[in-house]
Amino acid sequence: MTRLLIIEDNPELVANLYGFFEPLGYVIDDARDGATGLRMATQNDYDAILLDLMLPRLDGMTLCRKLREEFQNPVPVLMLTARDPVDDRVQGFALGADDYLVKPFSLKELDARIKALVRRAQGRQVLGMLRWEDLQVDTRAPQAWRQGQPIALTPSTHKLLLCLMRAAPSVVRKQEMEYLLWGDDPPDSGALRTHIHELRQQIDKSFEPALIETMHGVGWRLLGPAATMSD
Template sequence: MTRLLIIEDNPELVANLYAFLEPLGYVLDDARDGASGLHLATGHDYDAILLDLMLPRLDGMTLCRRLREEFQNPVPIIMLTARDPVDDRVQGFALGADDYLVKPCSLKELDARIQALVRRAQGRNVQGTLSWHDLKVDTRAPQAWRQGRTITLTPSTHKLLLCLMRAAPEVVRKQEMEYLLWGDHPPESGALRTHIHELRQHADKHFDPPLIETVHGVGWRLAALPPPAPA
């Protein structure tokens, strides 16, 4: 089962993609503008993203750059565009895109390219997990493991922990975490700290050493620690 996010503002093309890909077993989500697409891409775990370049609210190039640089998200990205200038393709690849197709394209070829990218990306995660020091996190289900113990997470703390894991040991800024959980409409300022406190209660409180560090005035990060000693 391949989870695919379609970020495309052409409703007719989106309908055609659903009609072709869903019978093949794909699980699909879609967004009709770049800001909504970024919110979905950073809040869920996808096997690949189809990304249009010309989008309202946030263009595809900027979205791709933010996914790679700010969120450290390695999800395979296929850029879709009605244009075919070489400079666009070069810029897209430089920003982290994995493939590039010009619309209209063969849907059979698109399926083949998606599957090739998904197979290539499987080596990035080991059995669907991310690891940092002695902490492992399931990329699809809200659970983690540390020192032989299972940690049950909420959907929100799972998103935050995956974000920290993908960025480690770099700092994830407070604004990035707020956008990850609530998009352009974050609640009052104490809500994020409540979620961070809850994450620490589950992933840090009963373990030594603690991993989640506060960088005052900036955000949070996972501590850069030496690897645990062999048992």
């Protein structure tokens, strides 16, 4: 089962994509503007994203840059565009796109490209696991292990922990975490601190050393030398 996010504002093309991919077993979500697409991409786990370049509210290039640089999200991105200038392709790849397809395109070719992207991503992240120090986290289910001990996460702490691990050892800003959980409508600032406290209780309270460090006035980060992929 491949989970696919389509970020495209052409309703006819979106309908055609649903009609072709759903019978093949794909599970599909779609967003008709860039801001909604970015929120969905950061709040949910997808195997691949189809991303149009010309979008309302937030263009595809900016969305891809934010997804990679601000949210450290490695999900495979295939850009769709009605244009074919070399500069666009070069810029897209520089911003973190994995593949590029010019409209109109063959749906069979698109299917083949998505499958290739998903296979490569699975090779980089075997069985959907991330490891940092003695902490291991399932990217697809709210489950973690530290020093071999199982830890049940909530959906919110799971999202926050994955965000920290993908960014580590860099700092994740408070605003990025709020957007990850609540999009453009975050509650009062105490709500995020409650979730961070809960995450610390889950992964730091019973273990040494503590991994989550507060960068006062900025955000949080994980302590340790480097992240590695693991099976």
